[in-house]
Amino acid sequence: MSFEKLGLRTELLRAVAANGYTCPTSIQSQAIPAVLEGRDILAGSQTGTGKTASFALPVLQRLSMNTAGHNKPRALILTPTRELAAQVEDSVRTYGKNLRLRSAVIFGGVGMGPQVGAFRRGVDVVVATPGRLLDHAGQKTVDLSRVEILVLDEADRMLDMGFIHDIRRILALLPKKRQNLMFSATYTNDIRKLADGFLNRPVSIDVTVRNSAVKTITQKVYTVASNRKRELLSNLIREGGWSQVLVFTRTKHGANKLTKQLQDDGVSAAAIHGNKSQAARTRALEDFKTGEVRTLIATDIAARGLDITLLPHVVNYELPHVPEDYLHRIGRTGRAGASGVALSLVCEEERKQLQSIEKLLRKPLDVAQPPACFRKEAASSNAGPVHRPERKEGGRQGFKPRRDRVHAV
Numbered sequence: 001m002s003f004e005k006l007g008l009r010t011e012l013l014r015a016v017a018a019n020g021y022t023c024p025t026s027i028q029s030q031a032i033p034a035v036l037e038g039r040d041i042l043a044g045s046q047t048g049t050g051k052t053a054s055f056a057l058p059v060l061q062r063l064s065m066n067t068a069g070h071n072k073p074r075a076l077i078l079t080p081t082r083e084l085a086a087q088v089e090d091s092v093r094t095y096g097k098n099l100r101l102r103s104a105v106i107f108g109g110v111g112m113g114p115q116v117g118a119f120r121r122g123v124d125v126v127v128a129t130p131g132r133l134l135d136h137a138g139q140k141t142v143d144l145s146r147v148e149i150l151v152l153d154e155a156d157r158m159l160d161m162g163f164i165h166d167i168r169r170i171l172a173l174l175p176k177k178r179q180n181l182m183f184s185a186t187y188t189n190d191i192r193k194l195a196d197g198f199l200n201r202p203v204s205i206d207v208t209v210r211n212s213a214v215k216t217i218t219q220k221v222y223t224v225a226s227n228r229k230r231e232l233l234s235n236l237i238r239e240g241g242w243s244q245v246l247v248f249t250r251t252k253h254g255a256n257k258l259t260k261q262l263q264d265d266g267v268s269a270a271a272i273h274g275n276k277s278q279a280a281r282t283r284a285l286e287d288f289k290t291g292e293v294r295t296l297i298a299t300d301i302a303a304r305g306l307d308i309t310l311l312p313h314v315v316n317y318e319l320p321h322v323p324e325d326y327l328h329r330i331g332r333t334g335r336a337g338a339s340g341v342a343l344s345l346v347c348e349e350e351r352k353q354l355q356s357i358e359k360l361l362r363k364p365l366d367v368a369q370p371p372a373c374f375r376k377e378a379a380s381s382n383a384g385p386v387h388r389p390e391r392k393e394g395g396r397q398g399f400k401p402r403r404d405r406v407h408a409v
Contacts, residue, residue, distance in 0.1 A: 001023065001024060001029050002022065002023060002024075003016050003017075003021070003022075003023070003024055006024060006028075006029065006032045006033055006036075007032070007033060007036050008032070008036075008057060008058075008061060009061055009064065011064075011098035011099050012057055012060060012061060012095060012096075012098070012099075014098055015094060015095045015096070015097055015098055016053075016057070016095065019094065021053075024050070024053075025049050025050035025054075026045075026049065026207045027043060027045040027049050027050055027051055027054045027205065027207050028050050028053055028054040028057075030043075030054075030205045030207070031043055031054040031055065031058070031181075031205055032054060032057055032058045034203040034205070035054075035055060035058035035059065035062070035179075035181060036058045036061060036062065038062070038179055039179075039201075039202070039203045040179060040180045040181065040199045040200045040201065040202040040203070041055075041180075041181040041182065041183075041199075041202055041203050041205065042182050042191075042192075042195045042199055042202040042203070042204050042205070043181070043182065043183045043184070043204075043205040043206070043207075044184055044185075044186065044191075044205070044206040044207070045183065045184075045185065045205070045206075045207050049207065051153075051183050051185075052087075052088055052091045052153070053091065053095065054183070055077075055151050055153070055181050055183060056088070056091050056092050056095050056096075057095055059075050059077075059125070059149050059151065059181075060092065060095055060096045060099060060101060060125075062148075062149065062179075063075055063101055063124055063125070063148070063149075064096075064099045064100075064101060067100050067101065067124075070122075070146055071121070071122025071123070072122075072143045072144075072145065072146040073119075073123055073124065073125070073126040073142070073143075073144060073146065073147055074124050074125070074146055074147060074148045074149070075124065075125045075126070075147065075148065075149040075150075075151070076125075076126050076128065076133075076144065076147045076149070076150050076151070076170075076174070077089075077092075077125065077126070077127040077128070077151040077153060078128060078129070078130055078133070078150075078151065078152050078153065078158070078167070078170065079127065079128070079129060079153045079154060079158075080129065080130075080153075080154050080157040080158045080161050080163065081129065081154075081157075081301065082107040082108065082109060082129060082278060082281070083272075083281065083285065084153065084154060085105050085106070085107045085127050085128060085129050086105055086107070086282075088105075088127045088153060089103055089104070089105035089125075089127040092125050092127065096125075101124040101125065102121075102122060102123045102124050102125070103123060103124065103125040103126070103127065104118040104119070104123045104125075104126055104127070105127045105128070106126060106127070106128035106129070106132050106133055106136065106142075107128065107129040107132050107278075108129060108131055108132040108135075108278075109277065109278030109281075110278050110279075112132075112135070112136070112139075112141070115132075115136065115141075116136070116141045119136070119141055119142050126142070130158070130163045130166035130167060130170060131163075131166060133170060134166055134169060134170065137170075137173055144170075144173045144174055145173075145174075145175060146175070147174045147175060147178055148175075148178055148179065149178060149179045149180075149181065150171075150174060150178055150179070150180050150181065151181045151182075151183070152167070152180075152181070152182045152183065153183050154183070154184065154185060155182050155183065155184040155191055155194065156184045156185055156186045156188060156190075156191055157185070157328070159190055159191070159194065161301065164194070167194075171198055180198055180199050180200065180202070182194070182195055182199060182202075185327075185328060185331065186324065186327070215334075216334040216338060216339045216340060217330055217331075217333055217334035217339075217340045217341070217342050218339070218340070218341045218342070219330065219342045219343075219344075219365050219366070220341070220342075220343050220344070220365065220366050220367070220368040221343075221344045221346050221354065221365045221366065221367050221368065222343060222344070222345050222346065222367075222368050222370050223346055223347075223367060223370075224345055224346070224347060224370060225347055225348075226347040226348075226349060229317060229345045229347065230258060230261050230262070230265075232345060232370060232371075233247065233258075233262070233315060233317060233345065234261075234262060234265040234267055235371055236315075236343070237262075237267050237294070237295060238265075238266075238267065239371070242294065242312070242313055243291065243294055243312070244288070244291070244294055244308070244311060244312055244313065245294065245295050245296075245312070245313040245314070245315055246288075246296050246298060246308070246311060246313070246314050246315070246332050246333070247295060247296065247297045247298070247314075247315045247317050248297075248298060248299070248300065248314070248315070248316050248317060248318070248320070248329050249297060249298075249299060249317050249318050250299070250300075250318045250320065250321070251299065252271075252273040252274060252275050252299055254317075254318065255271040255272075255273050255297040255298065255299055256271050256273075258271075258297050258317060259271040259295075259297045262295055262297075267294070267295055268292070268293045268294050268295060269293060269294075269295040269296070269297060270284035270287060270288065270293045270295075270296055270297070271284065271296075271297045271298070272284045272285060272296060272297070272298045272299075273298065273299040273301075274299070274301060284296065288308070289308060297317075300320060300325050300328065300329065308332065310338050311332055311333045311340065312333065312340060312341060313333065313340070313341050313342075313343070314329060314330050314332050314333045314340065314341070314342045314343070315342075315343050315344070315345065316329060316330075316342070316343070316344040316345065317345055318345075318350070319344060319346060319350045319353040319354060319357065320353070321353065323353070323356040323357045323359070323360040324360065326357045326360070327360075329342075330342035343368070344365070
C-alpha cells in the first residue's frame, strides 16, 4: 500500500515524499483512514513504528479542511516529556509545511513569554506537556474551548509519571464534542481504563506483540563485575568504532559520573536528565544527533520519546528496576524497520532484574562474550557470571521460560 491510497491530500503527500517515505507502516495504514473518518482511536504500537505520522498527518488534513475563523488552538497533542513534545511539533511542522496551519510547542524549563506570544498570534496545533499547559490555562493565556481533536501520545508513560490528574483537569477544559486519539507504546489494563473514560466508541488498533521488543533489535547481555562496567563500555565503544550510542543509567548522579568517566577515557559523551536545564538538554541532544558527541547518557524519563534516526546502539549500563522500562529503553533503536543492537551490562547484583526482564519477554537473553581481559576476570572473580537458576521438578527455584510461549524478538 502507498500513502496515496490512504486518502491524504496532495500537500501532505509531497511533504511525506520529501522526507523519503514511500510506504506506510502498519500503524499508519490502519490509523490514518480511521482518523480521517473522524473516529476516536485507541492505538497500541511499539516505539519506532511511525506512530507520530499516524496521527500528525490525518490531524493536519482534518484541520486544513477549514482554515477560516478564530486563532484559538484546534488540535491539542499531549506528551509526557519536553523532548518528545519538541520532536512531535517538529514533525507537525515538517508534514504541514505546505499547508496554512500554525503550530507551537509548549513545555516547562523555558520562559513563558514566547509561548504566550505564540498563543496571541494564533495557533492551530498545540503540542504540550501537561504541567506547562495547565500553567497557561491558570493564567488564562490559552483558550482551549475550540479544540476539535485531542491526542494523548505515549499515554502509558504519562500514567507512569503521575500525570493522570493533570490529564483529567485538561479534559475538563476541552469541549465535550471532539475527536480523541490515544496512542501508547504498551497496551495495558490501565490504558484501557483511561480510554474508557473519554473515548467514544473507539477504533482499537494493536500492532504490538504484548510485552515484546521490536524484531529488528538484537539483544545481548554482557556479564561483568560492577566496578568494571565503565571499562567494558569504554572498550566496546572505542574498539567497536561505535559512532553513536545511547546509554541508560538509573540515576541522574550516575549519568553525570559516567559521562565524566567516559570523557576521561577519551570518549565524547554528554548527559541528559531532569536536573539539566532545557537549554543544556537540547544542546546535548543536538550534539548527539550531529555526531559531535557519540555517547549520550540518559535516565529513563529524560530519554522517553527521543527519536534519533537510525540509532545503532543502546546500552543498559544499569538494568531498570521496572522490567517494562527495558522495552522503552531498547525501543530507541531498531526504529522504522532499521536494525539495532541493545546491550545490557549485568553484574551479579542485578540478577533479579535480569530474570524479571526475561520473564516479561518470555525468553532468555543471549549472553555475549566480552573481550578476553574481562573473560579472564570473570573466571577468577568471586561474583562470576550471572547465574540463571532453572526450575526443578516439583520446585520453584527460578524462572525458566516456557518454550511454547516464547515471543519472537
